[in-house]
Structure formats: C-alpha cells, structure tokens
Amino acid sequence: MNVQELYRAWLKDFADDAATVQELTAIRDNPAEIEDRFYTDLSFGTAGMRGVLGAGTNRMNRYTVRRAAAGMADYLLEQDAAAAAQRGVVIAYDSRRMSPEFAEDTALVMAARGVKALLFDALRPVPVLSFAVRHLKTAAGVVITASHNPPEYNGFKAYGPDGAQLSPEYAAGVTQHIQALKYNECHPMDRQEALDKGRLQIIGDKEVDDDYIAMLLTLVVNPKVLKEQGPKLNIVYTPLHGSGLVPVRRVLKEVGIGNVTIVKEQELPDPDFSTVEAPNPENPDAFELAIPLARQVGASVIFGTDPDCDRLGVCVLDGEGTFRTLTGNQIGVLLLHHILSSRKAAGTLPTNGACIKSIVTTELARTICEDYGVEQFDVLTGFKFIGEKMQQFEDTGSHTFLFGFEESFGYLSSTHVRDKDGVNASLLIAEAACACMAEGITLYDRLQQIFARYGYYSEKVVSKTLPGKDGLTDMRNLMARLRQNPPSKAGSLNVLAVRDYKAGTRTAAGKTEALDCPPSDVLYYELEGGNWLCMRPSGTEPKIKLYVNARSKASMAEADALCAELQQAGEAWLE
Template sequence: MHWQHAYQKWKHFDKLDKELKQQLDNMDEKALEDAFYKPLTFGTGGMRGELGPGTNRMNIYTVRKAAEGLARYLMEKGEEWSAKGIVVAHDSRHMSPEFALETAKVMGAHRIPVTLFTSLRPTPELSFAVRHLGAAAGVVITASHNPPEYNGYKVYNEAGGQVPPDEAEKIIAKVQEVENELTVKVAEKKEMETRGLLRWVDEEVDGPYVQALETIVRRRDVIQEQADRLKIVFTPLHGTSRDLLVRGLDQLGFKHVTVVEEQAQPDPEFSTVESPNPEEHQAFTMAIEYGKRLNADILIGTDPDADRLGVAVKNDQGDYPVLTGNQLGALMLHYLLSKSEKLPDNGVMIKTIVTSEMGRAIADHFGIATIDTLTGFKFIGEKIRQYELSGEHTFLFGYEESYGYLIGDFVRDKDAIQAAIVACEMAAYYKTKGKTLLDALNDLYQQFGYYREDLHSITLKGKEGEEKIRGIMEDFRKNPLDRAGDLRVYAVEDYQTGERTFVKDGQVESINLPRASVVKFLMNDNCWCCLRPSGTEPKMKFYFGVRGETREACNKRLKELKEAVLSRVKVEA
C-alpha cells in the first residue's frame, strides 16, 4: 500500500487516540512518509522504533497489531498451549507501562491468560519468569539502550529465549494477517482481572530469581574475605536494575555498594546522560566522580532494561578506564573456567561472529569448544536450548561484544545482573592477589597475545538511509576487501548466501548459520572485519578485530584496517 493510503486511513479514523491525532496534524509530508512508508518489522531484537503516530512507529496500535499476531500464533498451537498464557514486563521508557497493558488487553480478547509485573522489571527477569511460571511466551516492552524517543517490543518463547528466525517468521506472518491495526479488539482490564485472565506478580518471581543468582558464584569465600574492603559503585542509568541488583549483591555478602543517586530513579528521558548505554564511556561520568570520591575498586553500570553491563576499574593513576565488552567477556570466561571445580568434557562457550577471537583462544586453553552464532543474543539462547535438548554440549558461558553476557542458563538472554555479580566477585578475587581487573587483563594478554577490537557505526535514518545501507553492502560484496597493511584476506564469508569463499583457490564452503545481510573478511593472524546493518537501529555497523604480539602491533593493525575499510564508505549520516 502506498504510504498516503495508510496515512489517510489513520487520519480519518474517528476513534484515533487524541494525542496521536494531534501529532499527526503537526507533521510535514516528509515526516508523514517516513511514519507510514512501511510497517515496523522484527529484527535481531524484535520490533523497535521511534514513538509516534504511523505504521512505522511505536504506538498503541502497532503494539496491538504485534500482540494480535502473537495471540493468533499461540492459538494456532492449540487451546492447551495458549492456556499456559504469557508473561509481560516493561522498562522505564515513555509509554512502556501502557504498551504492556495494551498487550495484555489484546491477549484478554482471545482469553489468553496474562501475568503482568506490578512495576518495571529487567529484561532478563522476564526471560526467567517465562520458564519459572511455565508460560507459553513472554513479552518485554523495551528499547534497551536506544535514545528516549524509542521504544520496542521483544517476544520470548516458552524456553525463555528471544524468538529465533523460524518462530519470528511465523509470528510475523500472523501479524501481517492483521488487516487493520486500528481496529484490533481489546478486553477491559477490570474484566480480565475478574475472570482471572490478568494476574499481577512481583516477589513471586523476584525471590526465586535472586535465589538463582547463588548458583553462579564460584568463590563465596573470597567475597566474604573482601566484604569489608571491596568498594563498589553502581549506576542503573535510570533503568530497571537498581532494586534487584542491590538485593542480589547484598544477599551474596558484598557490603560496600554505593548507588549513584542522581541516576538511581527511573527516568524515561535519561536526563543525566547523552546516551543510557554503558558501551558509551560518557555514561560513566557520574559513576567515576563517585569512584574517585570513595576510592572505589570497581564501577558497574547497566543499561535501562538491564541486559547489558559496563565495568570501569581504577588504574595506577587513580583514573577509571571503562573495559570493552570483549575485554570483560575474556576476563569472565577465564575466571569462570579457571575457578570451576571440574569442567565437563562436552563444555561449550558460545559467542557471536563479531566477538573477539580472544575468547576462542581462552576456551581452547581449557579444552572447551567455541560455537559462533550470528549477532543477536537470541541465537545464543537458541543454541543453549538446542544443547539442552540434545545433550551434545553443556553450556558454560555466552557473550557478545556489545556488553551482553550470560553465566547461568536459568535465564536465556543476556543478563547484566548476573554479569555484575561475577564482575564484583572477580574484583574481590584479584584484590586478594593484590591485583585489579586491569592487571588480570594484562596477564591474559601476556599469555594469549594482544587483541583489540573496534566498532564504527554510521546512523542512516529513514527510507533514504536504508537505500544507502544497501548500497554499502552491495559495494563490498561486488568489490571485496583484499588487504590492509600487512594483513591479507584469505576468505570472505557472505551470510546472505551462506557461503565462505577462499581467495587463493576459489574453494567454497557452506556456513551453517541462518541467512543474514552480513559480510565478514577473514585475515591472517586471527584478524578480521565484518559489515552488517543493525537489526534494531538505523545504523550501518563496521566491526574490526586484530591480534598482535605487542600492544603497539595491535594498534597499528587496527588503524590500517579501519582506514582500508572506511575510506571506501562515501555517505553522509
């Protein structure tokens, strides 16, 4: 349908939400086209977009449409299945509580039971709740670390993982069957409560989740030994993690946890930071001020829905450099493997194709297999479920470069609360050795070689932005990278065709992963670069990974590789 037809349908809908109608009336033609030229689609993290009127925006009608599609999908699996119901959670963003309730009301129209949290909760707790309560599915309303004008809709299956591509396609098909998002039927909240179709929870899930955190601790004795000396500063960045993480740290014996008060309260504007993303070092500005004032050992920060964790550690100069996601992942992996009493023979570590190769080197050292997945933690969750059913592997750790980690599989998505617990335990352990996490990281570099990674993103919004992103991907497919300084490309992986092509002889291998618009160039000495459009943001992403025998060699290779790739990209954001 041409965008103007969709716009006219909304404009003349006599029951249109008053606030959305007012916004619609104030939009120019370019804004209207961007709001209506397509429906929101599911990417690596579900449905996500800017708030506002239109089929390409997050609003009560697009949320109802998504919920209607999910309801039809569950009903098609049978009455016994849909009777298990769904669990719904939400974060601190604009319209998150409203979207959570709208989801419940659509389910109520189909007599599908809904369990709804009484207030905002972390995304990983939603994953836990689906499994703990035996629900058929889960939904969390969140846009993770996106700017304030965004919100999102993430769907989880009965295993507690984000729906993988095959399930997502079936749900999307049901969503697309919904002819008019404006007329989706909803039940009344009071009626649902009276009929037992809407149930509210809090401690019923909070308690068991916090109790499960006990299972990921390796050295409780170390925590007790350092309880009076280890100083922790924590910022939830105006999000959902404060109560649950403070409670978990306290239960495990950490005594000196100081919360950054200015960022402790939920705030949909995230008013104290440029971006509520622990990947962005500016998000730690206030935490660093606290750290210097208190002489803290470790600073921890979670994104608004508490599935990503950032960590900063005091160095010899009294500053607090922020670890990268790859660095923290390598530290966690090594610590967990080295402090386990006995590693299973079929143990496995799972990472994404754009995560550092240092993790593979560490896993190899302990005789643990490494499995690569596409970008997006849902693929890691899918592998955990697969191995749980087949018994082929025992899951030990999963991570991605974008600050996502999972230790205990009682959750099937990245979990910043779990990761924060382990990060603080590591800090306590190395403090007993007179070391910081930075010292421990340098020890790993000495043992496994120096690794450096980087990410360059270009924001390209709207219809024009999508066309530019397609052009960049097409250019690198037709004219593949061949060298960068002393690095030579020996193979090109195209995940859209599912083929790995070796440069020397043209030999082709199959890549046993789902199809995706991703191109990766493999180079000598465990170096690589990867191009992919983001599945959740209007961005073109360029990932770089290098290894060298020295820090200087690493830095030189990274500079040359980035120049070789980015010099070919001629677009304006």
Template sequence: MPKYEEYERWLGTELDDKDLTGELESIKGKDEEINDRFYRDLAFGTGGLRGVIGAGTNRMNVYTVRKATQGLADYLNAHGKNPSAAIAYDSRIKSDAFAKQAASVLAANGVHAYIYPWLSPTPTLSYAVRYLKCDAGICVTASHNPAKYNGYKVYGSDGCQITLKMADDIQEKINVIDVLNGVKRMDFDEAVSKGLVSYIKDEVIDSFLNEVMKQRIFDEPCEGLKVVYTPLNGTGRVCVTRMLDMIGVKDVTVVPEQEFPDGNFTTCPFPNPEIREALQKGLDLCEKVKPDILIATDPDCDRCGIAVNNGRDFTLMSGNEVGVLLLDFIARSRLKSGSMPESPVAVTTIVSTDMAAPVAENYGIELRRVLTGFKYIGDQIALLEKGGHAERYIFGFEESYGYLSGGYVRDKDAVDASMLICQMAYYYKKQGLTLLDVMDRLYKKYGYFENALM
C-alpha cells in the first residue's frame, strides 16, 4: 500500500493509543515526515525490532509490537504444542506498555506468557527462558541507544538471540499480518486472571544471582574495595548492588542522579558505557569519593564499562582491555586453584582485540573467534553443552563491553561482569596494583595492540 494511503488509513482509524493519533494529526501536509514514518515496515531480524518511538509502520509503537508478537505466536504455534514465552523490559519510554501488549497477544493466541512484574536486566530474560523451559523470550529494550529509541529482542528456547533462519521464518509470518486489524489480543488483566499470563516470581531472580555467584573466582569477601556504581537510569541497580553485597563489597556509592529508572536519560542522552559523556556524572562523583573503580552498566544491564583510579584522576578502560584483563585473571586464578577444566575454551569475536590470542595460548586455552554479535558466543557455549562439555567454556567477550564467564545464560551479562571486575580489582589491590598497572604488565609481556573503530 502506498505510504500516503497507509498514513490516511492510520489517521482514519480510532487508535487505542491516543498519543499516536495526536502525532498523526500533527504531521498533516508534512510529506517528508509522513514518508519517513510509513515508507516501510520496521525490519525484523536476529536482533528483533529497533526504531524510534512514535506513530507509523516504521516506528516502535503498540501496533508494530503487536504485529511482531502475532508473527512470533504464529511461528511458535506452528512449531509445537502449548508453547510459552518469557518477557522482560527495561526502563525506556513505553517499555512496560510494549511488554504487556506482547503478553496480551501471546495469551490470545494460546501462548503462555511469563512476564517480569518489574523492569529487569536483559540477562535475566535469557535466564528465565531457560529456567522456565520456555520456547521463546522477548526483551523490550533498545540497549544503550538514545531515549527516542526502543526495541524488541527475541530469544530462542536456549536463551540465545534467535538464528537467522528463525528470524526469517518469523518475518514470513509477520509479512501477512495487517498491522491495524490482523492481530489477536485480549485485555492484559483478563489474561492474568485467567492464568494465561503469569508473573515471573522472585525465585527466578534469586536463582539467577546464585548462578552468577557460582562464577566467582574466590570466596574471600572483597572488603576494603571502594566502588562508585551507575546503572545509567536503567535496570541494573537492584541486581548489581545485590551481587556486590554478596561478594563482600560494602563500600558502594551509587550515582544519585542515575540511580533510579528514567527512560528520558536526562543526565546522559546517549547512555552507552563505552563513551565518556555517559560516565561523566560518575566521574564527577569519583573526584569526591575517590573510589578504586567506577562501574557503569547500560540501561538493559548487559554491557559494563569501567574507569580506574590512577592516583590523580580516573582512566577509562576499553572493552578490549577489560576483556583481556578478565581472560588473564580467570585463567591465572583457575590454574592456581586447580579449577581449570581440561581443554578450556574462550570465545571472542572477529572484531575484538588480537591480544586475546597470545594470552589464551599462554594458558593453554583454545580461543575461538566468531562473527560479530554475542549470540555467536552463545552458540559456541551451546555446541560445547551439546557435546557434553559445557564445563570447557570459561569466558567470552566482545570489544563492545560485553562479557560472560558461564553458561547459565546465553547473552552478555553486566551483573556477572561487575562481580568479576570487582574481584579482579580487589585481588590486585591487595598486591598494591591497579588494573591499569596490570594492563601495562600485560602489554609489556604480550606486546602493544592498536585497536580502532572503522
């Protein structure tokens, strides 16, 4: 259907989200704006959907979310009986509404929906899919993008983001659905009362944190380590602070302006822990508090950035540097404790630092390089598990600040990363070293590797 006809159809439909009606009215006669909103449908791929929030087929709104969910429901029903799916969402604008709309569509289509009753980190969605033995998962998030964006990630039954084949099959289902009137749905509260939608219980988060704790390198409490932490107004505060308390980090100062959920991200318009601007509030607080380390997690708490006290101010470390530090620390510690498995495996991506190779070789670790995207690291964990050797996987990382040290989830996990980084910082602090000192030693041992974004 031509874009202007589709615009007129939306404008002439009584939409149940009145904000969308107002937007459509406001762009009358604005050809460029109409074209941008309606010239295509949001593309559905292995990363699901992602786009600007607003009215139109090329926007994230309740209608495009419902359509995608109808396609997912049709796919699940075509591939099994009595399917189920888990749902999580972050702090972004309309994330909770989109999550409930997705649950309502699933319920109306006979797919049992399990939904977190509060915003929750992306890795807890991966964990819930596996824990509840669901056929799929949905995480409503746009990760670390600016506030005007939202997204919709789909996970398979293994807790890993979907394969290209599954994405294509779901897209085929989506393509034949009319966005305004081709979706089955029911009232969310009615679905809950009828038992078609269930809230995910606290036991799932507790179990998730216990699994993260199993990844710790040593049992000694990290007493005396001083940390400033910022969740960047996202989902990380509860899980990360609980985890730090569990490993004995008692001196934690949370950046007050970024402590609680705020989808407008007013203190950091681009809430990406890879960039200094996002960490500026934390860095300002560090100048007053003088911690050993600053930890920042992105809004859906799957990426983790750090800055280290250098004695004068604070130095940001790259994802490649932290990845290499953790690989070395985990390998060194597991060899010392006798917990290194036979034929250990670490996984990184083809765009991550080449420095991982000599570090892995030094410890007798097989290093596997995969395509860009943490789902491919998850695939390697699955292959090891399928072969009966899940214990061989010891660590995976990508240059874009994603890390994972266990197979309990199949996506990067900033809760796990925060724990490991703090244990590492504590271990070296007892030796009078900072992570910057250790990185310098690794450079001197393995050589200096230049990394750049192209």
C-alpha cells in the first residue's frame, strides 16, 4: 500500500480509538506529514526501536509497540517455547509519556501469545532491567525508554537472555517476525485474566531491587576510604525527572554517604522534562539548577543521571571555584584510574585484568591500562558489544573484567549487568571523590594529575542532523563519498591510516589488512601524533556523528587548539 492507503487503513482499523482518529484526521490536508508518518515502519534493530510519539507506522504508539511485542514473543516461542512460557520476559519502563501504558501493552500482548510476562510495579532504571534478566533467568527483557532523547520520543529497548542488548542475528530474527504481522492483529490479553492464568506477574523490591543493591555494594574497591570520608562528602544529585532517584540515593546511603541534596525541581518523574530542553546529563545545561544549589549547600561534586539512569554526568569544582562539566571520556578515565589504582594498592589487581571501551572512546584509557599492566580491548560503538566481550571473558576464563565505558557517558564495573549503569557509576564517582578527599584534593585535581602523567587529551563530538524521509539516503551518500574519495589530510595532520569497519579493512601506506570485528558503517582516520577522527551514522537517531580526538604532551591548551583545528577539518568533510 502507498502512504495514503496506509493512512486510510489506520483510520478504518482503529476507528474505535478516538484519540488516534482525531490525531490522524487533523493531518488529512497535510500530505507531507502523512508521508513522514507512513512512508516506512519504525525500524527495529539491536537496540530495539525508538521514535517520536504519535499515530502512524513510523511513530511510537500502542499499535507499533504491540506489534513489536508480538513479533518478539513469536520469535522467543520459535526458538524455545518452554523457556518463553516458563521463564518469560521481564519488562520495565521509565518516566516518559506513555511508558507505563506501553509496558503493560507489551506484557499483555506477550501473555496473549503464551509468553509469561514479569512486569515491574513502577518505573525502574535500565541497569535494573538488565540485572533482572540475569538474576531471574528470564528468556529476554524489554524496557520502555528513549534514554536521554527529548520528551516527544519513546522507545522499546530489547534484551537477550544474557542481559545485554540484542545481537544483530537476534534482532534480525525478531524483525522478521514483526514484519509478518499486521498492526491490527496484535491484541493484548485482559489484565485480570493474565494474572489469574499466571501469565502476568508483578515484581518489585523483593524479587529484584534488594539483590541489585546488594550486588552494587560488592563493587566498592576502597571500603576504608568510603567509611572514613563518606560521611564528610557533600553531593548534589539530579535524577532529571527520571528513574535514578530511588536506587542512587539508596546505594549512597548504604555506603555511608548521607549528605546528598536532591535538586527538588527535578526530583519527581515528569514526562515533559519541564526544567530542561532535553534530559541529557551530557549537556552542561542539565546542571543549570544543580550548580547554584551546590554553591548554596557547599557541595564539591554534582552528578546527574538521565531518565532511564544508564548515563551519568558529573560537575566538579576546579581550583578557582568554578564548576566544570566533565566530558564522558574524562569521567571514564577518572573511574578507570580509581579502580586500577585502588586495586593495585590493595593487592587485588588481577594479572589477567581487562577493560573494554568503544572505538570512539579516548585512547587515554589505553595508556592508563598499560601503566597498570591491564589489557585494553576496543569494540564497536554500542554497549551490547562491551557485553559480548564480557561474555567471551566469562565463557573462556581468559580475562577478568574490571571496567567498561563509552565516551557517551556510559560506565560499568559489574559482571551482573550487561548495559550502562548510572547507579553503579554514581557509586564509583562518589567513592573516587572520597579517595581524593583523603588526599586533600578534588576530582578536578585528580584529572589534572592524570593529564600531567599520561598526556593531555581533548575531544569533541559533533552531530549533523539529517531528518525526514531523505535523511537516511543523505547519510548513506555522505559515507559513500568519503569511501570513494578518502581525505589525505585533516588540517595540518596527515592521515596515516583509514579503518573502514563496513568493509572490515584498515588501509595504511597502500597496504590493506583485515579488521577483526563485525561490520559497521564507521570510518576511522588515524592521524599523526596519535590523533584521530571518526565518522559514524547514529543507530538510534537521524544524524551522523563526527568524533574528534586530539592529544598533546605539553598542555591542555595545545590539545584544545589542535582539537578545534581537527573539528573544522572534519566538519568540512560533512558538507
């Protein structure tokens, strides 16, 4: 069917849904809007699906969610009917618009198809869902969230039995089943009937949360410093209207950090995220309310988590009394250094220790790992690839996982969770702050010590948005042009090698060698002096990302200047 036929079919198929009919009727004289809503199905990939809320096949609504839930249920039944029926699927949700409704729809559609659904009794963070999949030994997991996107978005994030996001093969299997279904045939079971038949179970603290918090307490690497300095540490925390409030405050209290001031305006769930433009702790604007509060209460560190509490942002006081928002790389190297230095001092650093980062994350991590005799592994962007590498370590016994992170503010030091964990990261950054207090310094001072020892690293991520029907085509054309005409220089620096992760090759000085990783639409340019640029279309948003990383042995000012030069060169490539 063409877009107009699909539009009319939805008006007919969902005639009993007054809200959907009203929304679609309002755009009947807007063919561009109709086309944008119906020209494609909302895509389902390794991270599930994500999109703008609204009626239509290219929107997040109860019918696209129900179809995704039915397709996932059918795939699970095909793979192992007994596991799907008995072990079931655990389902969580965050504070976004329609999240509770989408979560219940997911549970009841799965129940109708014979898959047991375990639905959380209230909003929960992504890491709790990942933990629950492994802890309860379910066949899969789903969390309704759009992470840090603006309020008009929501998503259906899917997890395999290992608690990690789906592999490409798994996602392809689910997609095949989704595409075999019509939107009007994915019906939910009656809630009370599902409860009575044991196909729906409501879960909460005693089934999952208490054990999750107990697990987090085992991740403390320097209990002595926490005991001594924890009661003195003064923190301001903002959950940015999301799901982090309860677990973050609870775990900090249980390790003896009770002096935590919450940003009241951002404490409670708010699907409109009315105090911020976007609930993203990567953005300094997210801390506009927290910084004056920190000055008022005398706090030296501020942190915030996004609505599904898988990301952590941090602000720290510098030597001049200014609060500085740290980058995701800077937070990551602070946590990495704290873990490795504390474990070395305690004599608990394993000889086969390993850390994992994404290819677009700072190379400063590798330098630190080398200093501590720890092996650093690189994987493609997406925490699922960190989870896959962790599983390899577990299956083979080759390495002991210590820490994994991405520059996009995602961190993990637990093997019981297989996705970014903002609660885990909150505990670690608080412990690192306590370790600094014990030495009479701040987290900012620690970061300067790291730079002075290992070199100064400056980085920037630039996003170019390409919305609408032509956006994907424009992104593909841009990447194809860069492959056909690879640049030889970035600013004043020569390109030494090009890694084309889609082709699986690294080309340097006219010689090509194979890369040992799955294919991905990424171009990575190795430059002189250990600097680099990378181009990557986003897997969840209509944008292409430019990653810029520069380093200097002399000073941060020199690194920043080089970073600006490389950014200008990279942005020119995107034109």
